[in-house]
Amino acid sequence: MEWNSDAETKLKEVPFFVRPAVRRRIERLAGDAGLERIDLAFYEQAKAQFGQK
Numbered sequence: 001m002e003w004n005s006d007a008e009t010k011l012k013e014v015p016f017f018v019r020p021a022v023r024r025r026i027e028r029l030a031g032d033a034g035l036e037r038i039d040l041a042f043y044e045q046a047k048a049q050f051g052q053k
Helices: 005-011 019-032 040-049
Strands: none
Touching (some): 005 019, 005 040, 019 040
C-alpha cells in the first residue's frame, strides 16, 4: 500500500510502539475502501473512525 508524504508524516506522529498496528489498520481500511494509496484526507478520516482527533 502506498502512502503519500503528508499521510506518512502524520503517521510518524503516532508513538513508535503502536505505529505498526496503526499502519496495518489504516491500510486494511483503505483496502476495504478500494484504495491503492493513502492520502492525508483518508488518514484523518480513519483516525477519526478510531476515535482519535
